Every structure is written in C-alpha cells, then in structure tokens.
Amino acid sequence: AQKITQTQPGMFVQEKEAVTLDCTYDTSDQSYGLFWYKQPSSGEMIFLIYQGSYDEQNATEGRYSLNFQKARKSANLVISASQLGDSAMYFCAMREANTGNQFYFGTGTSLTVIP
Amino acid sequence: EAGVVQSPRYKIIEKKQPVAFWCNPISGHNTLYWYRQNLGQGPELLIRYENEEAVDDSQLPKDRFSAERLKGVDSTLKIQPAELGDSAVYLCASSARNTRRNIQYFGAGTRLSVL
Numbered sequence: 001a002q003k004i005t006q007t008q009p010g011m012f013v014q015e016k017e018a019v020t021l022d023c024t025y026d027t028s029d030q031s032y033g034l035f036w037y038k039q040p041s042s043g044e045m046i047f048l049i050y051q052g053s054y055d056e057q058n059a060t061e062g063r064y065s066l067n068f069q070k071a072r073k074s075a076n077l078v079i080s081a082s083q084l085g086d087s088a089m090y091f092c093a094m095r096e097a098n099t100g101n102q103f104y105f106g107t108g109t110s111l112t113v114i115p
Numbered sequence: 116e117a118g119v120v121q122s123p124r125y126k127i128i129e130k131k132q133p134v135a136f137w138c139n140p141i142s143g144h145n146t147l148y149w150y151r152q153n154l155g156q157g158p159e160l161l162i163r164y165e166n167e168e169a170v171d172d173s174q175l176p177k178d179r180f181s182a183e184r185l186k187g188v189d190s191t192l193k194i195q196p197a198e199l200g201d202s203a204v205y206l207c208a209s210s211a212r213n214t215r216r217n218i219q220y221f222g223a224g225t226r227l228s229v230l
Contacts, residue, residue, distance in 0.1 A: 004157075033216060043204060045158070045221035052215070091157050095217060102171060103148075103219060105157030 002026065003104035004092050010110045013082045020067070021077040021109045023092030029053075031097035034075040036066065039089040039108070048090075051075055082113045117141070121207050121222035129230050133195035136225045140188070140209030147184055148219060149192050150206040158206055164190065165212070194227075202229045 005024045013019035025034065036048040051059045051066045059066040067076040079086055092106045120139040128134050140147050145166050150158035161180065163171040166187035175182065179198070184190040194201055204226050208219040 035218070037221075042223065043226065044223040045206065045208070047218050047220060050216045050218060093157075102160065102163065105159075107155075107157050 002106075004094055004106035006092055006106035006109050008109045009107075010112070012112050012114055013079075013086075015084060015113055015115050016081055018078060018080045019082055019111065021079070021090050021092075021111065023075045023077065023106060025073050025075060025092075025094045025104075027073075027094065027096055029096045029098050033095045034066070034068070035093040035095070035103075036064070036075075036077045037091045037093060038086075039091060041088070045091070049077065079111075084113050084115060087111060087113045119207055119209055119220055119222035121205075121225055123225055124223060125226050125228075127228045127230065128197055130199055131196040133193065134197050134227060135194075136192045136205050136207075136227075138190045138192070138207030138222060140190070140207070141211075141220055143211060144209035144220075145187070145212045146210045147190050148206075148208040148210075149182060149190070150208065152204040152206055152224070154203075161192070161205075197227075197229045199229050202227055 032053045034051045038046045049059050049061045049064045049066050051068045058068050063080045065078045089108045089110050091108045094104050122137050147164040149161040152158045162175045162182050164184045167184050182192045204224045206224045208221045210217050210219045
C-alpha cells in the first residue's frame with residue numbers, strides 16, 4: 001500500500017487566489033511527522049511546512065497552512081494568495097517514528113499559477 | 116549557514132561508464148540521505164547514514180551502486196557501470212538528529228543522463 005497518496009497530478013490556480021493540494025497518508029503509528037516540500041524547475045527540494053501527529057493546532061508558515069485531519073489521515077496544503085513563483089511541483093512526505101528517520105514521499109502535484 | 120551542496124549539477128555519460136556524485140551536508144547534521152528521483156515521481160531513498168554508518172541501504176542496488184561517508188561528513192555515491200535506466204536526478208539531503216521535527220534539507224541534485 002502507498003504510504004503517501006497525492007491524487008492531483010496537476011493543478012491550476014489564478015494568481016492571488018488560494019489553492020489546496022491534497023495528501024492522504026497510511027500509517028499505523030501513533031507518532032509520525034508530515035511534511036510538504038516545493039520543487040521548482042531548478043530541482044532543489046525546499047521545505048515548506050511540518051505537522052506532528054500530536055500537534056493539536058494546524059501548522060502555518062506565512063502563506064502556507066496545513067489542514068490536518070487525523071481521523072481521515074489527510075494533510076492538505078493550503079497556499080493562500082498564490083504568486084507566479086509558486087508554480088512548481090509539491091511533494092507531501094511522512095516520517096514514521098518506528099522506522100527511525102525514513103521518509104516516504106508522494107508522487108507530487110504540479111501547480112501552475114496563471115497570471 | 117550554507118545548505119547542502121552537491122556536485123556536479125549535471126552529468127552525461129555513456130552506458131557502462133562509471134560516475135560519482137558528491138555531497139556536503141549542512142554542518143552538524145548527523146544524518147545523510149541519498150535519493151533517486153525519476154521523472155514525474157517523488158524521491159526514493161537509496162541509502163541513509165547516521166554519522167559514518169549506513170543504517171538503511173535496503174534500496175541500494177548493490178551490484179552497481181556504492182556509497183561512502185568518510186569521517187561522517189561528506190559522502191560519495193558511485194555507479195559502476197551505469198545503465199540506461201540509471202538516468203535520473205540524484206538528491207542528497209541531511210538532517211539533525213534529536214530534533215523534534217527532524218526536517219530534511221536537500222541539495223540541488225545531480226541530473227544524470229546515461230546515453
């Protein structure tokens with residue numbers, strides 16, 4: 001079974017609008033971490049936001065917020081006020097406590113911001 | 116603070132030739148990862164080091180791939196001989212152990228083309 005599922009291969013959003021990128025995960029661990037990374041065409045993976053499984057509040061980092069629904073095992077990324085520079089691939093990832101520091105990545109969502 | 120540095124950025128070789136990639140992690144980061152990323156997919160772990168010890172190399176094709184992390188700092192990933200299917204982006208990442216979030220920080224990657 002896939003540990004991380006991203007069902008949206010591609011998304012389009014109008015500049016200045018908000019967009020939600022979906023991510024669901026599969027784990028039987030109680031302790032885990034969820035991450036979102038951005039990968040522009042240059043290739044570098046840029047860390048955006050982190051949510052711990054025990055965190056009661058949804059994580060926020062500037063224009064990025066994580067809609068964490070633990071019972072549904074979803075960790076959707078919300079980007080508010082989209083900018084042209086947000087056009088990139090976005091990857092959801094999970095780290096399980098019982099596998100040490102191993103990360104599992106999804107297949108990514110390509111976001112295009114339209115002027 | 117300098118990020119994860121990888122070299123070269125691009126490499127084009129003919130099949131059956133050897134190739135090596137180098138990674139310098141963020142200073143003080145104990146854990147180092149090598150990933151392979153095929154086009155349109157998320158990164159897949161090849162090997163993970165804790166200091167100089169390889170603690171997870173289950174996905175490393177050991178017949179042709181080798182890696183080392185001397186003195187627990189820089190690391191080299193080698194392929195010998197390269198095959199057409201090895202064309203991919205090779206990403207290096209590092210993280211600091213004993214931090215709650217254990218965020219992985221990535222280098223810009225090496226894009227390998229095997230002809």
